[in-house]
Amino acid sequence: MTPIIEVQQVNKAFGGLRVINDCSIQVAKGSITGMIGPNGAGKSTLFNLIAGALMPDSGRVLLEGEDITALSPDARFHKGLLRTFQIAHEFSHMSALENLMMVPPDQPGETLFTTWFKPGRVRAHDAEVRRRALEVIDFIGLYHVRNELAGNLSGGQKKLLELGRTMMTDAKVVLLDEIAAGVNRTLLGDLIGNIKRLNQEMGYTFLVIEHDMDMIAQLCDPVIVLAQGSVMMEGHIDDVQNNPEVIEAYFGGSAA
Ligand SMILES: Nc1ncnc2c1ncn2[C@@H]1O[C@H](COP(=O)(O)OP(=O)(O)OP(=O)(O)O)[C@@H](O)[C@H]1O
Ligand SMILES: [Mg+2]
Incomplete structure (x- = not known):
């Protein structure tokens, strides 16, 4: 072992x-x-x-x-080494897809909550991050709700999204x-x-x-x-x- x-x-x-x-x-x-x-x-x-x-x-x-x-x-x-995080309150006003795009592969989970979050506005991301996010959301079975606000997802869908965020990293x-x-x-x-x-x-x-x-x-x-x-x-x-x-x-x- x-x-x-x-x-x-x-x-x-x-x-x-x-x-x-x-x-x-x-x-x-x-x-x-x-x-x-x-x-x-x-x-x-x-x-x-x-x-x-x-x-x-x-x-x-x-x-x-x-x-x-x-x-x-x-x-x-x-x-x-990752742990999943509950979808923070601020992120509930972004779409499911945007929630994934907030986790670029080289960004640590906890600091991105403070450094990447800009109220009222989603940062522009490169096409690669978007492509990966679309792949991930398809993998976790949430493609059909990709444009829903994260706050409107059911409890179980939020858990899937949390799991999806770990997939945006290595x-x-x-x-x-x-x-x-x-x-x-x-x-x-x-x-x-x-x-x-x-x-x-x-x-x-x-x-x-x-x-x-x-x-x-x-x-x-x-x-x-x-x-x-x-x-x-x-x-x-x-x-x-x-x-x-x-x-x-x-x-x-x-x-x-
Ligand atoms: N930050 C803290 N300050 C003081 N006591 C704490 C702190 N965190 C946990 N404890 C205490 O440590 C003990 C273990 O708590 P812990 O949350 O690790 O248990 P757990 O096994 O996860 O329980 P549960 O199944 O209820 O989630 C408990 O008595 C808890 O009250
Ligand atoms: Mg516990």
Whole structure:
């Protein structure tokens, strides 16, 4: 197994509260790895540590063997480590296609929100960015609503658009934190299909936090169970769901 992401003995506390406890994980290159665990287990915190939004108190984060612990989120983005962002309020007044065009391949996700956004006006972009955006919007199945304002899209369509924005860059690893929440079944099917295609056709690795067990079962192998800030177990979803310790911690003692 070639790890693309390695988290090595990471600790993180907020005030006196230890949220991540000597946590180590490896995400295999080319995998769609799931992450589950009870509310407050530290899943989103771990994502923030991987993406660089938070710094660990101790421990290291590696991307393709390189220590990226000290790098900013932007620097990590440039190396192909991405998390999806909710469509920001300002962007809801632009069309779906324009939302994709706001993510040129060499622009990091977070700074573009401040540097590229000019109220009331969309920057002129070159034909290449437009061509790529049209390709992406077709791929994610939103070609028919490309000229709709992003704010008018359904919740599920917005999630597809968020996923589409990662395709405007040269992503290697994409972190998805509960993207299924509030998405209807049909669009959830599209979302799952697109994640699989990005994985198979474009070689993206995914790390997916999800409470929706159906989605985890359809998409992820292996699955990492996080409890109280450390890894409780890792394995195929069938083994995870049948593990008594996991059932106790995650499902509160009642079999799911
Ligand atoms: N910035 C912060 N400051 C203080 N405490 C925080 C902060 N972020 C998270 N926490 C606390 O850390 C713990 C883990 O939170 P986290 O959001 O990582 O959990 P989670 O596993 O993602 O939960 P959920 O499944 O509900 O999304 C919680 O007790 C939370 O209240
Ligand atoms: Mg969370």
